[in-house]
Amino acid sequence: MVREGPVLLLLMLLVGMFTGNRVLGGAAAFVLVLGLLPLRWLHMFFCSHGVFLGLFFLSVAVLAPLGVGEYGLADIIATLFSPVGLVAICGGILSSLMNKQGVDLLKLEPSLVAGVILGSLIAMAFLGGIPVGPVMAAGLASVLIKILRALNIL
Numbered sequence: 001m002v003r004e005g006p007v008l009l010l011l012m013l014l015v016g017m018f019t020g021n022r023v024l025g026g027a028a029a030f031v032l033v034l035g036l037l038p039l040r041w042l043h044m045f046f047c048s049h050g051v052f053l054g055l056f057f058l059s060v061a062v063l064a065p066l067g068v069g070e071y072g073l074a075d076i077i078a079t080l081f082s083p084v085g086l087v088a089i090c091g092g093i094l095s096s097l098m099n100k101q102g103v104d105l106l107k108l109e110p111s112l113v114a115g116v117i118l119g120s121l122i123a124m125a126f127l128g129g130i131p132v133g134p135v136m137a138a139g140l141a142s143v144l145i146k147i148l149r150a151l152n153i154l
Contacts, residue, residue, distance in 0.1 A: 006035060015125040023131075024124045051134070095136065102139030116141060 009032040016025025079085040123129025148154040
């Protein structure tokens with residue numbers, strides 16, 4: 001019997017290469033190689049802590065310009081009190097609230113993770129999307145589900 005995981009990862013690698021999506025191709029290659037190594041503990045480590053590590057390094061990338069002095073306190077204050085800065089604050093608040101809805105949805109219906117991952121892969125492969133996390137995707141799904149249920153479509 002053929003294990004589906006490596007076949008699907010190889011498919012993701014090919015899609016990443018075909019579409020020029022280095023993130024998808026690189027991630028698929030990394031996980032494919034990781035699965036071939038006799039280091040199951042390392043594979044399980046990424047299963048358990050990969051999302052945290054991804055968010056951690058994304059946060060580091062966002063904060064790094066502060067560390068090298070690209071932005072100072074005056075720049076930050078000017079941004080925060082500009083109309084665009086206030087919209088950015090609202091965006092942060094809304095995204096955090098949406099993340100909570102995503103966590104709630106995934107607790108109620110954990111099987112939806114497959115759909116969230118598939119949607120992220122499609123966006124990465126064909127639309128130039130960037131995966132920032134299944135929780136945010138689930139939050140958006142939660143909002144869409146609520147809207148479609150309110151319209152009696154679901």
